[in-house]
Amino acid sequence: MKRFTISMVAGILIGQAAIAQDSLNVRRVGLFSFWEYAYDVEVVGDYAYCATGITGLHIVNVSNSSRPIDVGFVNTPEPALRVDVAGEFAYVANGLSGLRVVNISNSASPEAVGAYDTPGFVHDVAVSGNLAYVADDTNGLRVVDISTPSIPAEIGFYATDGEARAVTVSGSYAYLTDYHYDEEYGVLRILDISNPAAPVSIVALNTPNMVLSVAVAGQFAYVTDGIGMRVIDVTDPAVPVPMGFYNSPGQARGVAIAGSNAYLADGITGLRVIDVSNPATLIAVGFYDTPGNAYGVAVVGDVVYVADFNAGLRVVDVAVGSAPIELGFLDSQGSAMAVAVVGNYAYVAADAAGLRVIDVSTPAAPMEVGFCDTPGHARGVAVAGNYAYVADYEGGLRVIDVSDPLWPAEVGAIGMAEYAAIRGVAVAGIYAYVADAGGVFWVLDITDPAAPLDVAGLSTTGAMGVAVVGNLAYLADGGGGLRVIDISEPTAPWQIGIYDHVSDVYSAVAVVGDYAYVAAGYSGLLVIDVGNPATPALAGYYDTPGVASGVVVVENYAYVADYASGLRVIDITSPTSLVPVGYYDTPGLAWSASVVGDLAYVADNHFFGIYDISYFAPHPPSVPAAPESLVVRYDPDFELLWLSWAPVRFDTLGAEIDVDHYVVMKGDGTRMDSVGVPAPHDTTYFVDTPAMNRHGVYQVKAVAR
Secondary structure (H helix, E strand, O other): OOEEEEEEEEOOOOOOOOOOOOEEOOEEEEEEEOEOOEOEEEEEOOEEEEEOEOOOEEEEEOOOOOOOEEEEEEOOOOOEOEEEEEOOEEEEEOEOOOEEEEEOOOOOOOEEEEEEOOOOOEOEEEEEOOEEEEEOEOOOEEEEEOOOOOOOEEEEEEOOOOEEEEEEEEOOEEEEEEEEOOOOEEEEEEEEOOOOOOOEEEEEEEEOOOOOEEEEEOOEEEEEOOOEEEEEEOOOOOOOEEEEEEEOOOOOOEEEEEOOEEEEEOEOOOEEEEEOOOOOOOEEEEEEOOOOOEOEEEEEOOEEEEEOEOOOEEEEEOOOOOOOEEEEEEOOEOOEOEEEEEOOEEEEEOEOOOEEEEEOOOOOOOEEEEEEOOOOOEOEEEEEOOEEEEEOEOOOEEEEEOOOOOOOEEEEEEOOOOOOOEEEEEEEOOEEEEEEOOOEEEEEEOOOOOOOEEEEEEEOOOOOEEEEEOOEEEEEOEOOOEEEEEOOOOOOOEEEEEEOOOOOOEOEEEEEOOEEEEEOEOOOEEEEEOOOOOOOEEEEEEOOOOOEOEEEEEOOEEEEEOEOOOEEEEEOOOOOOOEEEEEEOOOOOEOEEEEEOOEEEEEEEOEEEEEEOHHHOOOOOOOOOOHHHEEEEEEOOOOEEEEEEOOOOEOOOOOEOOEEEEEEEEEOOOOEEEEEOOOOOOOOEEEEOOOOOOOEEEEEEEEEO
């Protein structure tokens, strides 16, 4: 990507305008999402559609039951709680954001295309024909016309007395559950929807608990209410007749019916198989105790799919109902804490989800291809040769063979101390240097990766990150500052210097030349002169807007993972005078980053993002373009500045280009700061709000694709 500038002196004003934007000079290329929780699942053909809470709707290829693959996702503004699929669209119950419509025709790239913001909180949705029936909490049942999916529109509603929680549709009837919180009882309400604009309640049947889900098969309705499953004969919907009840050992949440069996998602006791051939006498014939908390369930043939809350999607063979067998699973519930990139793969330390391997060969479509669970919480990772070394917090250091990235396998481990809290790891030669927040800097001999040996330990305050350069280790020691440790004799490390004058949490460190760059929490980025390792001294700092948690340095730039403020790019050409030059407000919480070439890889809590940082790559010198192409006009009536310029077709060397976006800068001619990016980005005009009686310079930068 090349840069060049068109500039012109503006003869009146210029104050810093507050133009809201979520990025500057950084562009997102691809995004992979881990799961928060698995709430619900619907299976159509080779794909399972999973509602995963704050991480939206995920699409999983289940054509190979033993190895489900997460192939696509779409974020939703609120937690995705339930999903129903009809044709090329998925309809998502999205809590306070109402009903969301997602085009799933391309499973690898689903797209949110429509929404209807109901007046309440959407718990569930059922689709029949061109209508979506929405359970909207205290606002009852909403009937939404989805004949044009991009413009859903309400055409009718039914006001309930309680909180509408679940809904299903069969023929001309909607089966709606609502909960009366004060009286602590539930209601199954059967509505005549032959006129969808005016649903009519024909009967209400009380239950002793909150009704969580309802399914209808043939002449029976199956209701789960947290304590069990009830079967109700609805041959005549106006006169429902209670038949049988199964008192489950767990928290009956979801149910699916196939043949003579009901498959019950029973909370902490997993999947229960219930024989319903005699509706008056329900018999449990089998179960599979899933590792999580079974919330939702779908069945296709002899295979049951369980949305297992904190244990992802489980695929279970029920050909023999008395002996269900798990065929495969996808447990992507995790938080990306750290990342190392080697070749076409990113190795992500994903907290409770262990080590995840993501194929980044196509940056626009990162895809998880392998994983290895760890016993603790994976917080850091370093890759050397065929091995990934995972800082697994209470699980110590885990050594994982990644020679086949699709099938990573643990080959060695060391538990460290009893109260270890392993946060970071660096590998150099035959040694791994480990940061233990429990208060130790460890040196491990990894000559045999299958049997790492503890060869030395040095007491610290709360080590969180480590970098090794030559014979020195630089330790980000939590509340204990930056420690410089001589490791020329790895079995006898000793501290030769410390900088702890800025009181904060030193969580990560990168070292280039005579400077250590430290992510120091609320104090932002610290630059510490370590030219004399015995007397480290503060050279400069930049107070980032968030909580600096990770840092990587490439050329003249530091890339800071700034927690809730995303990725920040700092020009460190002058270590004593740091200048912010770019950022991207990532969707999650940025913990750490890795940079390879023109791309930054960000471990972003529930997300793993890939960002184009080519704007900061070295570029050939250019000749300034003609300044007369920029026009600045002051509107005294509205006290606004209107900037306009001719579309840029060529760079300053005469080569034809395709402009990705423009960036508007202003300042005094020597220092220029960004004031915004036009929207859309290729728009050739911009409106700024001046501070009166100020003079200065505007520039417009055109950035090529």
